[in-house]
Amino acid sequence: MAETILEIDNLSLRYKTKKGDVKALNRVSFQLEKGLALGLVGESGCGKTTLANAILRLLPDNAEITGGHIYFDKEDLLLLAEQELREYRWKKISMIFQAAMNALAPVYRVGDQIIEAIQNHAPEFTYSAAKERVQRLFELVGLDCSRIDHYPHQYSGGMKQRAIIAMALACDPDLIIADEPTTALDVIVQDRILKRLNRVREELGMTMIYISHDIAVIAELSKVMGVMYAGELVEFGSTLSLFKQAIHPYTAGLMNSFPSIKGAKNQLSIIPGEPPNLLNPPAGCKFHPRCQYVTAQCRQVRPPLYRSPTEQQHFALCWHPLGANGKENDHE
């Protein structure tokens, strides 16, 4: 087994609001091996972005981590002082932001914003050396080098996205967190950028976390995937194993709600109901109000970890795991 680069252990987080606490993350645990791409899927508001931001502790003022650990290279990031954490930011862990459109400050040249990141972590880089590096990064992500001295408003959406990717690569990070990197783009540009991103990742051997609500994108890009629901990581395992045999009914439901080009024409199924309000989440299994297999147990007690019999790394939080005890997975 390869070296573990990131380990999230029982992480819980809440946002304090006037109406009460929003329990955005609840005892999330997983391990990520070096060099792998992890995909995190889930509906809007399920805590994917919170999880991503928590890793770099880029949280709003009202967020409070109530428990757990985030180990990066065996170092607990939550114990580091702000000053020490700055060494990790961008140099070891960088991000591709959800709203890439706005992640570049409008009043500075795009090139200078990337150079700033380089010089901040490697002061030995002179301005011109850093600029050369930016040129190489631009070539890598497929941007014209003459664009370095342009301002963000002179870029198109796809170009901004590429620039953001170039910026994320600037300091050769070990881990890149891509939070919905292409949601704002049209499908064709999205596809091109994702392919490019994936190729760059493979070439440089970086670990990556993709966050998306689009299960098709995740399936294509990542080897491991996690499914989040209402602040919990309900299922985690290799993408192959998950698609072969989803354990959690929610994962199965997610997969059924996406059309497939190949195979027979199936009616798309939808998951009834809506995600719970995290101000007041349901007791027991968070998915129970929408689950067709619900029993009294589900309503009261948090489900235990169930490991797939075929793959040890594949686990889910469920009382009634699909594929177990002769229960059929209704996914195709």
Add this chain to the structure above:
Amino acid sequence: MGAFLLKRTLHIFLILFLFVSLTYLLFQVTPGSVVDKFLGNPKMTPEIIAKIRAQFGLDDPWYVQYFRYLKNVFTGQLGISYSQYPTPVWDILKDRIPRTLVLFLSSRVISFYLGFILGKIIAWKRGSLIDTSTTAVGITFWTMYYPLLAIVNIWLFGFLLGWFPINGFTNPLLWLNAPEGLTVNLIFAYMILTGFIFLILWMIAWLIAKKPELSGKTKKRIIYISPLMVVIIAVLVWGFSGYGKYAWDIIYHMILPIFTLALISFGGTMLLTRDSMMETIQEDYVMAARAKGLPPKLIRDKYAARTALLPVVTSLTLSLGFVLSGGVITESLFSWPGLGRTLLDAALMQDVPLAIGAFAFTGVFVLIAHLVVDILYAVLDPRISIETI
């Protein structure tokens, strides 16, 4: 850029024409005239008054007077003051204008700078004790009745503590013994020149420091040390020239009014900056800057505060229009011989040429200030280009 300036200059002339016309007509419809003050004077026979009216052209129909005035104004003739006959209006204005401008521009710059710095600090530490207490102090001064604050300051600093002179522009006793040919205006003109040289040198330093090749430390050195050097040199030159005490006398009289003006208005800028920052702090690029691992101060100044600056500059521009109206109160309270008091006196005496002259200057000043700020906008925000304004 050339076309832009040409277009704007034409605009300025057009607006100025409307402004002068409206002001002129306003004075025309005001009841009474300059000769009314002679009514109670038995020596002024109706014949003499009629003669004065004829001499000033007051018997012509209003539109004849109006066109005559317009022609004069746009050929650079502001006329002769009625109340200080026979001094030309321009001679009065040219003494008064620099005093008012120095007083108000320096207080505006100080309050703007102070407000912006404080605003960005309290926005960064939002919710803390510093934030709430500074906000409370800012609001208190901002909402205070201005003449009251001025009187309290005069009483406290001028009378009770005796730190500053209570009013006036100079100390007459000092200037009584001044060498032949040394006038207040001459010294003041040299002081303005010194300030101007300082500004130009500082701007050059900024332009040099803007080069991206320089490291942050060198930039700071250029921006902060170079003006300090200029200030030291200027102080030395003034000191050795022997005129330093006269210059200091003027500055000494300026401190209290500038302090009072800055105190009343910094709160507005501070609260606006704070609000504006609260918005930019939420922006994704500020989070991106944090993710990049940049030092917090750099994120605050370079990312959050930099974009928050734009609405603050707008409010500064708009506030320039009130320079004169605030001037009437300040200059009366501090016995400051500036434009505001001139305007007040002229209006009370029905001295129409002087009053319109003062108004027209304010108009020109505000219009040019707007032009400068429009250009500044294009410099501050690359999304705005001169051509699109």
